Amino acid sequence: MRHIIQPLFRHRLMPLLVLLQVALACAIACNALFLLQQRLVPILAPDGIGQPDKLVVAWNIASRGKPWPPSRLREVQASLRAIPGVAAVGLAGSLPMETSAQMNGDVIGEGTGIQADAAVYIGDHLREALDLQLVAGRDFSATEQGIDYRDIGINQSGPAIITQALADHLFPDGHALGKVVRIGRDADAARRTVVGVVEHLMRNKLEQDNRSNIDYSMLFPGVPGQWPMPVFAVRAGVEGDAERVRQAVKATITRELGVEMIQGFEPTYQMYADMRANMLAKSKAAVWLLSGVSLVVLIVALVGIMGLTGYWVQQRTRQIGIRRALGARRVDILRQVQIENLLVVGAGIVLGMLLAYAVNLWLMRHYELSRLPWIYLPFGAALMLVLGQLAVLAPARRAAAVPPVVATRSA
Amino acid sequence: MFRYYLDLAWRRCRQGPSMVLLLVLTMAIGIASCMTALTIFGALSGEPLPGISPYLHVVTMDARQAVDANNNDYDKPDAYLNLTDAKALVDAQRARQQVALAQSYTLVGRPDGKQSDQVQGLLAHGPLLAMLGVPLRHGRPWTAEEQAAQAPVVVIDSELAQKLFGTEDAVGRSVSLGSGSFRVVGVSAPWKPRTQFLDVQRNQGNVLGQPEQFFVPAQAALAAGVGPLTAGECGKGAAVVSFQSAEVDKCRWLEVWVALDTPATVAAYDRFVAGYADAQHAAGRFVYPPQVALYGVPSWMSMNHVVPDDVGLNLALAGAFLLLCLVNVAGLLAARFLRRQADVTIRRALGASRRDVFAQHLVETGVLGLIGGALALPLTWLGLWIVRMQPVAYADAAHFSVSAFAALLLLSLVVGLVVGILPAWRVCRQPPAMQIKLG
Numbered sequence: 001m002r003h004i005i006q007p008l009f010r011h012r013l014m015p016l017l018v019l020l021q022v023a024l025a026c027a028i029a030c031n032a033l034f035l036l037q038q039r040l041v042p043i044l045a046p047d048g049i050g051q052p053d054k055l056v057v058a059w060n061i062a063s064r065g066k067p068w069p070p071s072r073l074r075e076v077q078a079s080l081r082a083i084p085g086v087a088a089v090g091l092a093g094s095l096p097m098e099t100s101a102q103m104n105g106d107v108i109g110e111g112t113g114i115q116a117d118a119a120v121y122i123g124d125h126l127r128e129a130l131d132l133q134l135v136a137g138r139d140f141s142a143t144e145q146g147i148d149y150r151d152i153g154i155n156q157s158g159p160a161i162i163t164q165a166l167a168d169h170l171f172p173d174g175h176a177l178g179k180v181v182r183i184g185r186d187a188d189a190a191r192r193t194v195v196g197v198v199e200h201l202m203r204n205k206l207e208q209d210n211r212s213n214i215d216y217s218m219l220f221p222g223v224p225g226q227w228p229m230p231v232f233a234v235r236a237g238v239e240g241d242a243e244r245v246r247q248a249v250k251a252t253i254t255r256e257l258g259v260e261m262i263q264g265f266e267p268t269y270q271m272y273a274d275m276r277a278n279m280l281a282k283s284k285a286a287v288w289l290l291s292g293v294s295l296v297v298l299i300v301a302l303v304g305i306m307g308l309t310g311y312w313v314q315q316r317t318r319q320i321g322i323r324r325a326l327g328a329r330r331v332d333i334l335r336q337v338q339i340e341n342l343l344v345v346g347a348g349i350v351l352g353m354l355l356a357y358a359v360n361l362w363l364m365r366h367y368e369l370s371r372l373p374w375i376y377l378p379f380g381a382a383l384m385l386v387l388g389q390l391a392v393l394a395p396a397r398r399a400a401a402v403p404p405v406v407a408t409r410s411a
Numbered sequence: 412m413f414r415y416y417l418d419l420a421w422r423r424c425r426q427g428p429s430m431v432l433l434l435v436l437t438m439a440i441g442i443a444s445c446m447t448a449l450t451i452f453g454a455l456s457g458e459p460l461p462g463i464s465p466y467l468h469v470v471t472m473d474a475r476q477a478v479d480a481n482n483n484d485y486d487k488p489d490a491y492l493n494l495t496d497a498k499a500l501v502d503a504q505r506a507r508q509q510v511a512l513a514q515s516y517t518l519v520g521r522p523d524g525k526q527s528d529q530v531q532g533l534l535a536h537g538p539l540l541a542m543l544g545v546p547l548r549h550g551r552p553w554t555a556e557e558q559a560a561q562a563p564v565v566v567i568d569s570e571l572a573q574k575l576f577g578t579e580d581a582v583g584r585s586v587s588l589g590s591g592s593f594r595v596v597g598v599s600a601p602w603k604p605r606t607q608f609l610d611v612q613r614n615q616g617n618v619l620g621q622p623e624q625f626f627v628p629a630q631a632a633l634a635a636g637v638g639p640l641t642a643g644e645c646g647k648g649a650a651v652v653s654f655q656s657a658e659v660d661k662c663r664w665l666e667v668w669v670a671l672d673t674p675a676t677v678a679a680y681d682r683f684v685a686g687y688a689d690a691q692h693a694a695g696r697f698v699y700p701p702q703v704a705l706y707g708v709p710s711w712m713s714m715n716h717v718v719p720d721d722v723g724l725n726l727a728l729a730g731a732f733l734l735l736c737l738v739n740v741a742g743l744l745a746a747r748f749l750r751r752q753a754d755v756t757i758r759r760a761l762g763a764s765r766r767d768v769f770a771q772h773l774v775e776t777g778v779l780g781l782i783g784g785a786l787a788l789p790l791t792w793l794g795l796w797i798v799r800m801q802p803v804a805y806a807d808a809a810h811f812s813v814s815a816f817a818a819l820l821l822l823s824l825v826v827g828l829v830v831g832i833l834p835a836w837r838v839c840r841q842p843p844a845m846q847i848k849l850g
C-alpha cells in the first residue's frame with residue numbers, strides 16, 4: 001500500500017486536481033439528479049384518469065360578476081349530456097391538470113389524528129366522467145350527487161371518496177371506509193365520511209417536491225356555489241368520436257353561457273391528453289435540461305480525470321519501468337494505477353458528499369426545496385467510482401505496457 | 412515581449428491541436444451555460460422601473476373587518492385595502508408621492524362602437540403617472556380636482572389611441588369604458604414595467620411586465636361599472652373570486668404604493684401607517700392587530716415569488732458547472748505545461764526570470780480563454796434560443812444584449828487567467844539546472 005500512497009503526497013498537484021474535480025462533479029450531479037427526480041414525479045405518477053382519449057375538458061370558463069348558481073350549471077350539464085355520443089358529464093369546481101382554480105388544504109384523519117395536505121375535487125358525476133377505478137366502497141348515490149352547495153362546499157359535512165394513497169396515510173390500519181376525515185383544523189371544521197376509495201387521482205396543485213403527496217386527493221359530491229370557474233368533464237362513448245364531441249361541447253357551452261362570461265378570456269376546450277401534455281410541458285423541459293447538465297458534468301469529469309491520469313502516468317514512466325525490471329507484473333502496474341485512482345476518487349467523493357449536502361442546505365434556505373434524501377449519496381458515490389475507473393482504464397493500460405527496459409534509460 | 416509571448420502561444424497551440432480543442436471547448440461550454448443563465452437572471456432581477464422602483468414601497472396590514480378562523484394568524488402580509496382606507500392613506504399625503512392602484516382588464520371602445528379593444532390598464536387614486544414615471548406623449552395626467560369630482564377622464568396609451576382613432580393624438584376625444592363615456596386627457600407612450608411588481612396577485616403567472624394601456628381614476632371607473640380584474644378579498648359568504656365586478660364596496664382590492672427616499676422617511680411613514688391602522692383597530696373596524704409593514708420592491712417580489720425559483724437554481728447550477736470546467740481546464744493545462752518543462756528550463760537557463768515564464772504562460776492561457784469566449788458566443792446564442800423555445804413565462808427575457816456580450820468577453824478573459832495561474836505558477840518554479848542535467 002505504501003508504494004501507492006506515497007507518490008500521491010510527493011506529487012500533490014495532479015491528485016489534488018482530480019480530487020477537486022470529483023468532489024465538484026459529485027456535488028453537482030447529486031443535486032441535479034435530485035432536482036431531476038422531483039421534476040419527474042408528476043410525469044411518472046399515475047393521474048387515475050381512465051381512457052384519457054375519450055375525455056373532453058371545458059375549463060377557463062369564468063363568469064362575469066357574480067358566479068353562476070349551481071342550478072344554472074346543472075342546466076348546462078344536462079344539455080351537454082344530451083349531445084349524441086356522450087357517455088357521462090361531470091361538473092366540478094376543479095380537475096387534475098387544471099390550474100386556474102384549485103381547492104387544497106390540510107385534512108385530518110379522525111381517530112388517528114394524522115394530517116395531510118390534500119386536493120379536494122367537488123363535483124357531480126366525477127367518478128364516472130373521469131373513469132376513476134373504485135377499489136373499495138361505493139360511488140356517490142343520486143341524492144348525494146344532487147346537493148347544491150350555497151358556498152363552495154368545502155366547509156360542508158357529507159360523504160367523500162378518497163384515494164388509496166391518502167387512505168393508507170390517514171388510516172394506517174387499512175380500514176378507511178366509514179372513517180371520518182376532518183377538513184381543516186377549526187373546531188367546527190367539516191367532517192367527511194369515507195364511502196369509497198379510488199386507486200389513483202392526482203392533485204392539481206404541484207409544487208417543487210410532490211414525492212409523497214402527489215396522489216392525495218378527495219372527491220366530494222354535489223355542485224359548488226359561489227365558484228367563478230366551473231369545469232365540465234365530458235366523456236365520449238366511442239374513442240374516435242371524441243373530436244366531434246369536443247366541437248359539440250364548445251358549441252353548447254358558447255350558446256348557453258357565452259354572453260355571461262368575462263370579456264377577453266377564451267374558454268379552453270381540450271382533450272384531457274392535450275391538457276396533461278400542456279401542464280407537464282414545463283416539467284418535461286426541465287427534465288431534459290437537468291439530464292443534459294448531468295450528462296455534460298459527468299463527461300467533463302471523465303475527460304478531466306483521463307487527461308490528468310494520463311499525464312501522471314507519463315511523468316512516472318521511469319519509475320514504472322524500474323518496478324517492472326524489479327519483477328512487478330503488468331497486472332501489478334495496472335492494479336497500482338487503478339487503486340491509486342480509487343483512493344483519490346474516494347477522497348474526492350467524501351469531500352463531494354459534504355459539498356453536495358452543503359449545496360442542498362444553501363438551496364433549501366434560498367428556494368422552496370426539500371432535503372436531499374440520503375439515498376442519493378451512496379448512489380452518487382457509486383456513480384463517481386465507476387466513472388473514475390472508466391476514466392483511468394486507458395492510462396492504466398498504457399502504464400502496464402511500459403517495458404522494463406525503460407528503467408535503463410536516463411530519462 | 413507581449414507579442415513574443417503571443418507568438419509562442421500560437422506555436423504551442425499548433426503542437427497539440429486536439430488537446431487545445433478540448434481545453435477551449437470545455438471552457439466554451441462552461442462559459443456559455445453560465446452566460447445563458449446569467450442573461451436571464453440579469454433580465455429578471457434588475458429594477459422593474461429603473462431609477463423609480465428602488466424608492467417604491469407597498470403598504471401591508473391585516474385590515475380584515477371580520478373574523479376568519481382559517482387564517483387567525485395572518486400568515487402572509489396582505490397589501491389589499493378597501494377604498495376607504497386606501498383613500499385615507501393616499502389623501503393624507505404623508506409620503507413624497509402615493510397612489511392606490513388595482514389591475515383592470517376591460518373593453519375600451521369608441522363611443523360610436525366602430526372600434527374597441529380588450530386591454531389591460533390600471534385603476535388608480537392619486538398621481539399614478541407621475542409616481543411610476545409613465546411618459547406622456549400628448550395632453551396631461553388627470554388633476555386632483557378631476558379626481559375629487561369623479562370626472563370621467565382617462566389616459567390611454569398611443570397604441571390604443573392609434574387603434575381606436577387612427578391617430579396618436581387622441582386628446583379631447585371620448586372613449587366608452589363600461590357604461591360611461593370618458594374624455595381622453597392624455598396619451599402615454601407604450602409603457603410596461605420590466606418585471607411584474609404591481610398588483611402581483613392579479614398578475615399571477617406573469618414574470619415580465621405587461622403593457623398597461625389605460626389609466627383611469629378609480630372612483631370614476633367604479634361609477635361607470637368598471638372594476639378591477641378580480642374583486643379581491645370580500646369576506647365570508649362572498650364568492651371566492653368574482654371577475655370584472657364593480658361591486659367592490661365590501662372588498663379589499665387596492666394596493667397603496669408610496670415613494671420614500673431615505674430610511675428615515677420609510678420609518679416615519681411606517682409609524683404614520685401604524686398609527687392609522689391602530690386607530691382603526693381600536694375603533695373596532697379592523698378585528699385583528701394590524702401588523703403594519705412596508706415592503707420595498709425587491710423584497711415584495713421575492714416574497715410573492717414573481718421570478719420563479721428555476722431562474723436562480725439554473726444560475727447556481729451553471730455557476731457550479733463553470734467552476735468544474737475551470738478545475739478541469741486548470742488540470743489539463745498543468746499537465747500540458749509540465750510536459751514541456753524542458754523548454755522552460757532552457758529559457759530559464761538562458762536568463763528568463765520566473766516572472767517572464769509566469770507571464771508567458773498566463774498570456775497563453777489568456778489567449779485560450781479568449782478563444783473559448785469566442786466559441787462560447789454562438790453557444791450562448793444557442794442556449795438562449797433553446798430557452799426561448801421553452802414553455803416558461805420568462806422565455807421572452809432570453810435575448811442576447813450588448814451588456815451580456817461585454818460580460819461574456821470579460822468572463823472568458825478572467826476564466827482564461829484564473830485557470831492559468833496555478834499551472835503557470837507550478838511551471839515557473841522549476842529550477843533551471845536540474846532539468847538540463849536530466850534532459
